[in-house]
Amino acid sequence: MKVFSSRRLGWTVLWGYGFLVVAYLLTPLIVLVTMAFSAGGTMTFPPKGFSLMWFPAAISINGLVGSFVVSLELALLSAFFSAVLGTIAAIAIANRRFRGKSLVTAFFLSPLIFPTIVVGVALLQYYRTLRYDNVFMTLLLGHIVVTIPYTIRTVTASLEVFDYTLLDAARVLGADTLRTFREVMLPIIKPGVFSGAVFAFLISFDNYTVSMFLADAKNITLPIRIYNYAEASIDPSVAAAATIMILVSVVLFVGMGRLIGVRGLSKI
Amino acid sequence: MSTSHSTLVGGSYAKRLYGASSEILSRLERKSWAFILLLLVPLTYLVLVYGLPILILIARSLFSYNPVTGITGGFTLNNYWHFLRDPAYLNVLWSSLRIGLLVTILDLVIGYPVAYLLARISGTKKQILMACIVSPLLVSIVIRTFSWEVLLRGSGPVSHILMAIQIIREPLRVLNTETAVIIALVHVYLPFMILPLATVIESIDPTLELAAGSLGANNLRRFIEVVFPLSIPGVAAGCMLVLTTSVSAYVTPAMLSGGTFLVMPTLVAQQMQVLVDWSFGSAISVVLIVVVLTIVALFSWWAESASKYRSGRVAK
Numbered sequence: 212m213k214v215f216s217s218r219r220l221g222w223t224v225l226w227g228y229g230f231l232v233v234a235y236l237l238t239p240l241i242v243l244v245t246m247a248f249s250a251g252g253t254m255t256f257p258p259k260g261f262s263l264m265w266f267p268a269a270i271s272i273n274g275l276v277g278s279f280v281v282s283l284e285l286a287l288l289s290a291f292f293s294a295v296l297g298t299i300a301a302i303a304i305a306n307r308r309f310r311g312k313s314l315v316t317a318f319f320l321s322p323l324i325f326p327t328i329v330v331g332v333a334l335l336q337y338y339r340t341l342r343y344d345n346v347f348m349t350l351l352l353g354h355i356v357v358t359i360p361y362t363i364r365t366v367t368a369s370l371e372v373f374d375y376t377l378l379d380a381a382r383v384l385g386a387d388t389l390r391t392f393r394e395v396m397l398p399i400i401k402p403g404v405f406s407g408a409v410f411a412f413l414i415s416f417d418n419y420t421v422s423m424f425l426a427d428a429k430n431i432t433l434p435i436r437i438y439n440y441a442e443a444s445i446d447p448s449v450a451a452a453a454t455i456m457i458l459v460s461v462v463l464f465v466g467m468g469r470l471i472g473v474r475g476l477s478k479i
Numbered sequence: 480m481s482t483s484h485s486t487l488v489g490g491s492y493a494k495r496l497y498g499a500s501s502e503i504l505s506r507l508e509r510k511s512w513a514f515i516l517l518l519l520v521p522l523t524y525l526v527l528v529y530g531l532p533i534l535i536l537i538a539r540s541l542f543s544y545n546p547v548t549g550i551t552g553g554f555t556l557n558n559y560w561h562f563l564r565d566p567a568y569l570n571v572l573w574s575s576l577r578i579g580l581l582v583t584i585l586d587l588v589i590g591y592p593v594a595y596l597l598a599r600i601s602g603t604k605k606q607i608l609m610a611c612i613v614s615p616l617l618v619s620i621v622i623r624t625f626s627w628e629v630l631l632r633g634s635g636p637v638s639h640i641l642m643a644i645q646i647i648r649e650p651l652r653v654l655n656t657e658t659a660v661i662i663a664l665v666h667v668y669l670p671f672m673i674l675p676l677a678t679v680i681e682s683i684d685p686t687l688e689l690a691a692g693s694l695g696a697n698n699l700r701r702f703i704e705v706v707f708p709l710s711i712p713g714v715a716a717g718c719m720l721v722l723t724t725s726v727s728a729y730v731t732p733a734m735l736s737g738g739t740f741l742v743m744p745t746l747v748a749q750q751m752q753v754l755v756d757w758s759f760g761s762a763i764s765v766v767l768i769v770v771v772l773t774i775v776a777l778f779s780w781w782a783e784s785a786s787k788y789r790s791g792r793v794a795k
Binding site for chain 2: 225232233239243297300307315322325328329332334335336340413416417424433441442449453456457463464
């Protein structure tokens with residue numbers, strides 16, 4: 212009986228602590244979002260009055276909308292290409308044994324832990340050496356590198372539960388390789404491909420460190436724009452811009468949660 | 480005996496079954512052109528846009544460089560000597576390691592109980608807690624760091640609250656210090672610690688704890704002797720993730736140091752963008768790569784030996 216009650220006390224303490232940590236995780240964001248609705252001219256908390264005036268101000272920040280479009284295009288294209296390349300890579304390495312497999316897998320996943328800033332520096336030097344100066348393409352190629360591991364991981368995870376005898380069955384029934392892929396494998400690994408693509412989108416949309424070395428005046432991504440503006444301004448328009456960005460991410464994530472479920476998300 | 484044990488056996492049985500069939504499959508496909516092509520497409524891409532640029536960066540660090548004329552002179556280790564001889568640069572390396580280690584330890588201590596809680600609950604409660612932990616990851620790191628900049632200002636809310644409850648008398652002056660960078664990094668990387676930890680703790684059979692409890696072990700002893708040793712693979716994974724990412728973090732130190740001190744990534748950026756010394760910048764990048772790879776090697780080794788220990792224990 213004593214053991215039981217001390218366990219219950221332990222749980223209460225644990226839950227209380229859990230609430231504290233969640234508060235710590237969420238407070239900075241809640242404070243920032245609250246400031247976006249301030250009626251005052253400076254970022255103070257609690258905000259002075261309520262107004263929506265800083266949202267139009269945020270949208271009219273010089274170049275913000277243009278940067279949003281650049282980042283959106285970049286993130287969509289990165290998500291698409293890293294989903295394609297990541298799926299191909301995952302199918303190639305999953306459930307096969309070949310010489311150097313662990314080395315190839317480590318190489319494919321290494322951008323996850325490799326210092327992103329070094330990727331940026333290396334790409335800057337590489338493009339200069341090759342005299343390649345299509346800035347949007349340099350950004351895209353770099354973003355695909357840092358997002359590929361996410362799609363490889365999610366697709367690999369969905370292939371782990373894939374029953375490979377289905378492939379034999381499809382072949383016996385006369386389907387060729389392409390049809391087997393399209394009609395047997397793809398429908399089953401689809402959630403993995405989609406969640407990988409959404410992750411790739413978010414990682415690309417948020418990337419600062421690769422972009423900062425490659426961006427030029429015409430192709431300033433949203434994180435760079437907000438960084439520069441945040442350093443210089445004191446009014447709540449940055450908070451409003453941040454609130455809009457948070458909203459975009461949350462909508463995307465909830466959409467993905469609908470698609471593959473919270474349990475699926477937690478596995479990534 | 481236990482659920483996790485039986486699923487373990489079932490899992491390996493299933494693997495053997497499918498393993499056999501996929502072995503037939505791979506024997507058929509091993510030399511097929513389709514497989515080689517599949518592998519070559521992503522491999523070529525990553526070699527051209529990732530592997531090769533890094534090799535060139537490493538090569539560049541071994542030559543002296545003149546921003547006007549390009550590469551001058553031959554092979555040299557001067558860039559590395561330059562870094563290793565100057566106490567100022569070694570100090571930057573030490574700051575990076577110190578900040579990284581502190582952030583990792585704080586995240587482990589703060590995150591462990593939450594990971595345990597997350598692992599031991601289910602249903603709606605679990606989904607809500609999970610959503611709360613994951614949701615900060617959705618917000619741009621620039622914005623998360625910026626919100627700390629606002630919070631920690633002398634005129635900001637934290638300062639006001641601390642003055643109101645009379646912990647401090649004068650406005651907070653933590654911005655532009657290492658403390659501010661650590662506070663923000665702990666916040667930014669906490670989910671990276673909690674998630675791998677929770678995954679591993681979830682796989683520890685709860686009946687082991689009940690058994691320890693029925694044998695008279697209290698909460699603390701159950702934790703020290705049962706849960707923690709079995710969760711070491713998760714501790715290693717979480718620490719590796721937090722340490723490598725915080726050592727190579729750029730945005731947070733750049734925004735919150737206010738230029739008063741440097742860490743390795745901000746030093747790299749400074750050399751590349753302000754001083755335009757590409758060879759020296761490359762050499763510092765290589766030092767950063769070596770640091771990160773060393774961390775990965777150490778923690779992988781630790782995780783591996785821990786999971787051997789773990790499987791030995793579970794089997795008993």
